[in-house]
């Protein structure tokens with residue numbers, strides 16, 4: 001697997017304040033890039049830019065050597081962005097949420113596949129419970145189930161460890177490392193030190 005996301009001279013201004021400017025970033029297959037910084041320093045903003053979700057920034061993004069705007073479909077087919085909030089619907093069950101996300105990605109998947117993925121995340125028995133009745137950590141686990149259900153080379157993950165218990169943290173760290181080892185790449189914001197994820201690059205904002 002070959003992938004390369006490049007950001008050149010990235011900058012973003014909010015409320016007459018530059019969150020960051022002149023930022024050069026490159027992430028290649030096999031790498032994990034951790035973005036850190038205090039609250040309000042621009043981590044979420046930077047991840048949204050790298051995930052192609054924001055347009056009001058300066059600088060340029062390239063995907064495998066091509067301007068991102070010219071290869072947006074290929075980029076979307078190779079990238080999975082999980083935002084700061086779990087992004088799951090409280091009115092739907094875990095199975096329904098996952099089916100909805102798969103439909104959005106143009107994937108059919110199967111009920112058995114979704115059930116197996118939820119079981120791997122420790123959610124067996126909760127497949128048909130409305131998300132609004134699940135704990136914060138369980139809701140986060142539903143969102144993280146998409147990592148195994150929707151194979152993508154590049155993962156862009158905003159605070160994925162939020163609300164996850166220690167066993168879940170260990171499992172997710174191992175999952176990030178395994179993804180990089182398999183030739184994928186990860187951009188992740190987290191206040192939590194990644195002890196087992198290598199090779200690890202680091203950008204500190206603020």
Ligand SMILES: Nc1ncnc2c1ncn2[C@@H]1O[C@H](COP(=O)(O)OP(=O)(O)OP(=O)(O)O)[C@@H](O)[C@H]1O
Nearest residue numbers: 014015019037038039040041042043044045046084
């Ligand atoms: N759409 C927007 N319009 C105006 N200001 C914004 C917008 N989005 C973010 N900001 C501001 O930009 C700054 C950076 O926000 P951002 O969410 O990127 O920070 P962060 O480093 O992820 O913070 P946290 O650690 O609290 O999650 C904040 O001061 C925020 O108020």
